[in-house]
Amino acid sequence: MTAAAADALTRVVAASPAMKEVLKIASRLATVGSPVMLEGESGTGKDLLAHFIHYRGPRRDGPFLKIHCPSIPEDLLESELFGHEKGAFTDARQAKAGKIELADGGTLYFDQVHDLQPAMQAKLLRVVEERRFERLGGTRTIEVDVRLVSSASQDLRQAVAAGTFREDLYHRLSVVPMQLPPLRERREDILPLADTFLSRERERQTTRARTFARDAADVLRGYHWPGNVRELRSVVERAALLAGDEVVQAAALPPQVLEQPSALWMGRERRPSxxxxxxxxxxxxxxxxxxxxxxxxxxxxxxxxxxxxxxxxxxxx
Ligand SMILES: Nc1ncnc2c1ncn2[C@@H]1O[C@H](COP(=O)(O)OP(=O)(O)O)[C@@H](O)[C@H]1O
Ligand SMILES: [Mg+2]
CATH class of the missing domain: 1.10.10.60 (Homeodomain-like)
Incomplete structure (x- = not known):
């Protein structure tokens, strides 16, 4: 990937002090190899930050592989991660490299790591500690050089306290823990993000709209965004399509945003009586x-x- 393409892929909008700090740390982390844990609600930008950390660092020309832990059935996860030799199990007609092996020289992104079952947690711990493993059914030890980034949308400390997540693995993966705050706790980011998504739609020529009407902007800034930036992006994409001219009116926003009681006053200076x-x-x-x-x-x-x-x-x- 060219540097320009990598830049485009990892453009992070950060206007709030909280996100500026996140970005500062992420830029520093991109150049060192410590395991990073990205914690935050769904839609707060964990995937984007994982890409940022990979593509803004010296491993940018190496592979970036993502393992979305919840979507892989437990019995397949092990071979997905570690690979297998021919005949390791009934369906293993051919040897296959796992994602850990394929990520050599690059970054392995464990998405939603809180979802890993205890048996996998134990197996993963060894790789994380020793950077060595064997394929299923194999005897040859394979060494890898991978940078680990993980994400969790549930409180991992709580999972550790509850005994569902191994404490040793937690510490190994969370050498640098980073919190991505929910969008409603960094409202300064809302309009800059909305503007960015709107200009992307303009570049894709799906809309003529350039700006948001005052009331539309107020409503966007006041909504509580349970789906965070992902929800904002869909809302803007929809509104851009509906906008008849250069200004997006509040009427182009979907009911879930308009019908929030908070939409009536949030984003204004004075608290209402x-x-x-x-x-x-x-x-x-x-x-x-x-x-x-x-x-x-x-x-x-x-x-x-x-x-x-x-x-x-x-x-x-
Ligand atoms: N700070 C940001 N700047 C620009 N786009 C963002 C930002 N945060 C999130 N996004 C976009 O919002 C969407 C959801 O983000 P994502 O990284 O998938 O969230 P998560 O992995 O936490 O669920 C993606 O399209 C992503 O590019
Ligand atoms: Mg994600």
Whole structure:
């Protein structure tokens, strides 16, 4: 891969202090070989950071192999990792190198490592400690030079405390633990990320949109993003497709984002009073039901008369 291609593949948006720090550490780690553990909720950028650490370092021309632990059935995982010799088991008609062997000179990425079963954890520990192993059914010891990156979306310390993850393996894999904070805890990243995803869509010529309308930006910044950056990316891709012109309006955002109560006020300077929230929510419901008073009252759980009084008090049309 050319340096330019590697750069493009590993472009990490980092506007918040937390992500800037993550990126600083990752850049340093790219040049040294210590095992890195990336911890964070799904969609926070663990895969991206794993690629970053590989492609921004001296191993960039070596292989990068990922093992997604949850998706490989336990009985296949061992041969997937260690490879096998011909005849090692019934279906082993040919010898096959495993991923550890294939990653020699490069990086091995154990994705969702909390999912490894105890028996595999024990086998893996030996490789991690000695950098040596044998193929299944083989006697020849193979030495490898691999850089290890792992990820976990569950708290591994807790797993260690609960006895489901080996403490020795944990320490070996987590020489440098890195936390990727959820997106809702680094809101400064939301709009820069959204802008980046939007300009990618423009480059792919799926949209003419260049910017977000003020209210759309407010809603994006205020949403709690349970699916983190992955969810933001899908939301922006969808909105880009729906945008009729150069500005993405809030209406192009999906219901899960728009209907968040927090979408009514988050991202604004002042915290709202209960009245503000009530008023904003009534407005929101009225919009959703296109002004139908009976339906609005039923959604709000109040009588039509009570709704009428509130509208009058708040001066709503
Ligand atoms: N800081 C970031 N800058 C740019 N893109 C990001 C960033 N974080 C995540 N992404 C993108 O969001 C998506 C989900 O990230 P991913 O690395 O797969 O998350 P995880 O492995 O933690 O589930 C990917 O398309 C990734 O490229
Ligand atoms: Mg991932």
């Amino acid at each position: 209960l009245k503000d929230v009530e008023q904003a929510y009534i407005r929101h419901v009225l919009e959703q039901v296109q002004g139908n008073q009976t339906r609005a009252a039923s959604v709000l759980g109040i009588s039509r008369k009570a709704l009428w009084e509130k509208r009058r008090r708040y001066g709503m049309p």
